[in-house]
Amino acid sequence: MTGTVWDRGEPRLAGPDTALRAELRTAAQHASGNVPVAVATDTAGQVLEGMRGRAFDSAAVVAVLDGDRLRGLVTLERLLAAPAATPLGEIMDDAPPVVAPSTAQERAAWLAVQHAEPTLAVVDDAGRFAGLVAAPTLLGVLLEEHDEDMARLGGFLGTAATARSSTTEPVLRRLSHRLPWLLLGLAGALLAAVIVGSFEEQLGQEVLIAYFVPGVVYMADAVGTQTEALVIRGLSLGIGVRRIAVREVVTGVLLGAFLGGLALPLVWALWGRADVAVAVALALLAASSIASLIALALPWLFHRFGKDPAFGSGPLATVIQDVLTVAIYLLVATAVVL
Amino acid sequence: MTGTVWDRGEPRLAGPDTALRAELRTAAQHASGNVPVAVATDTAGQVLEGMRGRAFDSAAVVAVLDGDRLRGLVTLERLLAAPAATPLGEIMDDAPPVVAPSTAQERAAWLAVQHAEPTLAVVDDAGRFAGLVAAPTLLGVLLEEHDEDMARLGGFLGTAATARSSTTEPVLRRLSHRLPWLLLGLAGALLAAVIVGSFEEQLGQEVLIAYFVPGVVYMADAVGTQTEALVIRGLSLGIGVRRIAVREVVTGVLLGAFLGGLALPLVWALWGRADVAVAVALALLAASSIASLIALALPWLFHRFGKDPAFGSGPLATVIQDVLTVAIYLLVATAVVL
Missing domain, CATH: 1.10.357.20 (SLC41 divalent cation transporters, integral membrane domain)
Known part of the structure; x- marks a missing residue:
């Protein structure tokens, strides 16, 4: 038997708070199910072999599952370093950073940094594996949140574009992003x-x-x-x-x-x-x-x-x-x- | 012949601006040379084989070198998806995001996000490969910079700790991080x-x-x-x-x-x-x-x-x-x- 590596397609999303999710972007929206998965008894060699020829969204981490439950994560670095006969159960991180599908995106990114993990696992309320959020996605999330916080503290319209574009945008658009808050300020001044x-x-x-x-x-x-x-x-x-x-x-x-x-x-x-x-x-x-x-x-x-x-x-x-x-x-x- | 994958130990740092580097943290300080490297004629299968049994700092990207020059980068996802006989020269990104060792850390992180790359290559002024900065490192950098910008715009001492600790720290430490700027403000008020x-x-x-x-x-x-x-x-x-x-x-x-x-x-x-x-x-x-x-x-x-x-x-x-x-x-x- 080779490793039970398969594609999982779209992450499963469930739960009542769809309205809230539309407001705040969440971990679920960034999670991909198209990642390598295996079971704890698969060996490092089997899994590496099974990963070949597949086009994953991210191959940085292998999710170790038991049915649809997440048991642990194995980074590619550990997988490569382990002897081929080692079962994944022995090298997996069995308490990896896990977030709920509804976790706000910046909090998710922050958790990943705290654990020095390149990837976050998303698990739904019933404990079912819903996909992984890869590092480049987390990077984008952090940068976007940074821009937003700065824009709001600075007094730009919340919908103003990212830092780079707002830094170089033409004068008229600059005015339109800033005047709304300033008009509120003028009312306060009077x-x-x-x-x-x-x-x-x-x-x-x-x-x-x-x-x-x-x-x-x-x-x-x-x-x-x-x-x-x-x-x-x-x-x-x-x-x-x-x-x-x-x-x-x-x-x-x-x-x-x-x-x-x-x-x-x-x-x-x-x-x-x-x-x-x-x-x-x-x-x-x-x-x-x-x-x-x-x-x-x-x-x-x-x-x-x-x-x-x-x-x-x-x-x-x-x-x-x-x-x-x-x-x-x-x-x-x-x-x-x- | 198997792929020319080897460990490169410490990244090479050279240049006169050591003093500046001590001030601003740079890409060089975050780069690791302990990453998979290969040449353009190595095949995907050879490189994957050669990566086994090695303990890399990051295996997310393979650096394709010609001597000590960087020719391109191949993500692990592309490496896995390619047929085993494909030479890396055919699947590599031959214009990957590259920064100089002296590039400020946040700018480096931003470049990586813009290119949607999980990893940044550091190349010195003479074009020599100096290592890769992995995604978890970039994540940490962005979060740290965010904290710093917010702290300074908000009026905390620049050396105040990260957002999490400053959010929860006890009252006395809160006071000591804030009073210096407020005293300057009091002088201005008078x-x-x-x-x-x-x-x-x-x-x-x-x-x-x-x-x-x-x-x-x-x-x-x-x-x-x-x-x-x-x-x-x-x-x-x-x-x-x-x-x-x-x-x-x-x-x-x-x-x-x-x-x-x-x-x-x-x-x-x-x-x-x-x-x-x-x-x-x-x-x-x-x-x-x-x-x-x-x-x-x-x-x-x-x-x-x-x-x-x-x-x-x-x-x-x-x-x-x-x-x-x-x-x-x-x-x-x-x-x-x-």
């Missing part, structure tokens, strides 16, 4: 002006309060952007917002306390007003905490509703943080100073 | 306050000018962040700042003109002051143009001095844009309004 304007009387009494508006807004932005970057990465690796929420909020509060504690003596020394210094310090504490919260909440909301959480970062989060920060600072400042 | 303060008299005469400070700063930020994201991606793919500079600056000016043109009637209608509306519009035009310029210039400077250009994006660029924007807006506003 709202901020309305908020500042509602403190007209107080600012007329003490114009010093106005000095620190851009600085407080900038600091809230900076803290929020750090949280956003963390959340986007965490979510695409399958680390949920809940798991990091407590630490992030604590970090945001501590950063705000630290920055406020540092600003207090500096503002006092430079402008000679203790009350304004206290207002700036309190505003930094409040704004940092709230920026962290918004940076956590928005991506989580997008994720909840089945959208790419990265949409909840970048321009949208920033403009909400800015408007809230302006309001908080002016409320605190007028309460403390006037 | 500088912005000094600038606003130097317009004390003018703001006292017309407090309406102060309303639009946060909005103008926000818009400059938003335009600048878009350019930053584009530049970081472009540079890591080997697209230089010069190639995109003209288009980006034109785009920045046009975005500023568009946003200013939209803000003019809105501010006029909402606050009933044509002079303030003109000042806001002019400031938006100037701030957008300058934000694009800074977002181009800073990464370019870091790149020039052999540092990761992503350091020139995120917090550093943002704080410079903010301070400049505050100054520009107040200069324009006081000139137009008072």
Whole structure:
């Protein structure tokens, strides 16, 4: 008997979440069943012999099956290095990285890297082998996800093309990919002006309060952007917002306390007003905490509703943080100073 | 004769730029010479036979050499599918993706994806074969670069660990990775306050000018962040700042003109002051143009001095844009309004 190597055609897809799958691309969409498969008792020599003359999508890894269950994977390198009489059961990795057909593509790619495996096995909920995702596919997935995350954090339309084309595309298309978020930003900018304007009387009494508006807004932005970057990465690796929420909020509060504690003596020394210094310090504490919260909440909301959480970062989060920060600072400042 | 398959040990590294290599990780550092090699006249059957019993780092691709020159690459899938008597010269890809040993790692990974190749060949300046970079290595490289870009755009220390660890790390380590950039931001925030303060008299005469400070700063930020994201991606793919500079600056000016043109009637209608509306519009035009310029210039400077250009994006660029924007807006506003 030669090795039980056969082509398996299309991977089997099953399960109710077809709608979700259409939204997020999953491991199943990248899996190929046209790969070498064998059973544990086949020998290395038999399998190598059986692979000849076949046109596989990927031959980097042999799937060792028992019926339609995956038992393990053997890399080609191990298969070649083993003596011809060695059964695959002895050289297979019997705990290879396995993902469900519905696993999000970037998480799948990340698992493969963590295991230093060139190939990922896809197994359905019933434990049936559904195909392998080959390394070149995983590479493409990672690059695409990278582009998307950067585009969304940077404030491009989510549908903008890949980094290479968006880097070199002509001016008109550049404009059309960027204006939508900027128009949202302009609305936020006008709202901020309305908020500042509602403190007209107080600012007329003490114009010093106005000095620190851009600085407080900038600091809230900076803290929020750090949280956003963390959340986007965490979510695409399958680390949920809940798991990091407590630490992030604590970090945001501590950063705000630290920055406020540092600003207090500096503002006092430079402008000679203790009350304004206290207002700036309190505003930094409040704004940092709230920026962290918004940076956590928005991506989580997008994720909840089945959208790419990265949409909840970048321009949208920033403009909400800015408007809230302006309001908080002016409320605190007028309460403390006037 | 069986195929001329042999192990090649360590890849050959030569060249004067050892210092640069220590800074940027390159294709050479990831290349392995322990891969199957053959000559063009070897047949598929001979090569497959010759590969048996050897422990390669990667067996996904056979390098076809002529002496120490690379002639082409044959993927294992093609090797298996070909009739045993086919010479490799007939089935090899004779224009495979090839990089120099000094090629930056992310650019190398990107090339592999573009060619849908599982493996990249490294060839030195004299055309000598220096080894292959296998797909799992390329995967790791892409994930690492992604983490780095996000960390720098987000405002973490460049040396902060990978996304997974930074997502789950304890509060104290979180603080230490983030505070350095935030302290720089605090200095910028105080500088912005000094600038606003130097317009004390003018703001006292017309407090309406102060309303639009946060909005103008926000818009400059938003335009600048878009350019930053584009530049970081472009540079890591080997697209230089010069190639995109003209288009980006034109785009920045046009975005500023568009946003200013939209803000003019809105501010006029909402606050009933044509002079303030003109000042806001002019400031938006100037701030957008300058934000694009800074977002181009800073990464370019870091790149020039052999540092990761992503350091020139995120917090550093943002704080410079903010301070400049505050100054520009107040200069324009006081000139137009008072």
